[in-house]
Amino acid sequence: MSPSPLTFEVEQSTTPKADAEREQILANPGFGKTFTDHMVLATWMPDQGWHDGRVTAYGPIQLMPSAAVLHYAQEIFEGLKAYRHEDGSIWSFRPEANAQRMIRSAHRLALPELPEDDFIESIRQLVTVDQAWVPPAGTGETSLYLRPFMFASEAFLGVREAHEVTYSVIASPAGAYFAGGVKPVNLWLATEFARAGDGGTGAAKCGGNYASSLAAQQQGAAHDCQQVVFLDSSTHTYIEELGGMNLFFVYKDGRVVTPALTGSILEGVTRSSILELSKEMGLAPEERRIEIAEWKDGVASGEITEVFACGTAAVVTPVGELRWDGGSTPAPASTETTMAIRERLLDVQYGRVADTHGWMTRLV
Numbered sequence: 001m002s003p004s005p006l007t008f009e010v011e012q013s014t015t016p017k018a019d020a021e022r023e024q025i026l027a028n029p030g031f032g033k034t035f036t037d038h039m040v041l042a043t044w045m046p047d048q049g050w051h052d053g054r055v056t057a058y059g060p061i062q063l064m065p066s067a068a069v070l071h072y073a074q075e076i077f078e079g080l081k082a083y084r085h086e087d088g089s090i091w092s093f094r095p096e097a098n099a100q101r102m103i104r105s106a107h108r109l110a111l112p113e114l115p116e117d118d119f120i121e122s123i124r125q126l127v128t129v130d131q132a133w134v135p136p137a138g139t140g141e142t143s144l145y146l147r148p149f150m151f152a153s154e155a156f157l158g159v160r161e162a163h164e165v166t167y168s169v170i171a172s173p174a175g176a177y178f179a180g181g182v183k184p185v186n187l188w189l190a191t192e193f194a195r196a197g198d199g200g201t202g203a204a205k206c207g208g209n210y211a212s213s214l215a216a217q218q219q220g221a222a223h224d225c226q227q228v229v230f231l232d233s234s235t236h237t238y239i240e241e242l243g244g245m246n247l248f249f250v251y252k253d254g255r256v257v258t259p260a261l262t263g264s265i266l267e268g269v270t271r272s273s274i275l276e277l278s279k280e281m282g283l284a285p286e287e288r289r290i291e292i293a294e295w296k297d298g299v300a301s302g303e304i305t306e307v308f309a310c311g312t313a314a315v316v317t318p319v320g321e322l323r324w325d326g327g328s329t330p331a332p333a334s335t336e337t338t339m340a341i342r343e344r345l346l347d348v349q350y351g352r353v354a355d356t357h358g359w360m361t362r363l364v
Ligand code: COI
Pocket: 078, 079, 080, 243, 244, 245, 311, 312, 313, 314
């Protein structure tokens, strides 16, 4: 049960960053390095539902060493952004899609549902209090990255769903996800490790999926690759996704192909938006299984002209070489369609074109 709607009491931070320091951070935010003055917290218990919602000073969360999340990784999260438009207003992009995905993730990880309205209200409250942290309009792709997350905070070592759960939202001013900005990233092909398997948690946004990607990510970094491509765990043949992004292939005949959702791939909000936008751009989007051989052969023959990664954090990022133990494909010839899709998406998010899909929600 949940006394709906969840309300959020605001406790102002007594130690907010000075204006000058905040402006210095906003001028060059990078990704995920600095955090705003406040955060959201709420608690769930079986008999009380969601309660004790508040916006409070950003700071450490106290947990017992026995908190279940630290042992059994019962945790899920989301990622979305707040964008400042030219008139100063602040908007988010398809927050209801993130809310619904968090509900699906909660089901998979045996966590309680946070209703869509409470999810959207929680980000609206945080962004309202920390609105000075949303970078000004017209500064490239800067935004305020919002990270809602939920975890098993109950102090209990028995393996069962937690009877005390914490929900939080933190916010971090963000520029380009990759340190080099928007330029092609090289990808490492994981042949030894899979990210997720049939019946596993691949379609849920849970911390464990990201933890399981890190050993391959380390191998990739040793080969000067910024991300890793994971294949399906049963046949090691079909392309799934990167550790934290979906993949698209642009063909010379205008097809824009992405791996079909098989249950072990995360359904990206950016991914599904690109499927719609590319159709409107006269391209032919397609969701299907794609063999790794098709990538290698397609780039070599010129059938595949571009490859790109996408996600909330990465937006749309061109892919360069694919590397693996003992070989590599060259970088695709072009980034033209990739950059056009990227611009189209950013134009919607920053309110530079009409929001014909009803994707934008005003926060402030
Ligand atoms: C996002 O794009 O929001 C993610 O959660 C992925 C992570 C690599 C930052």
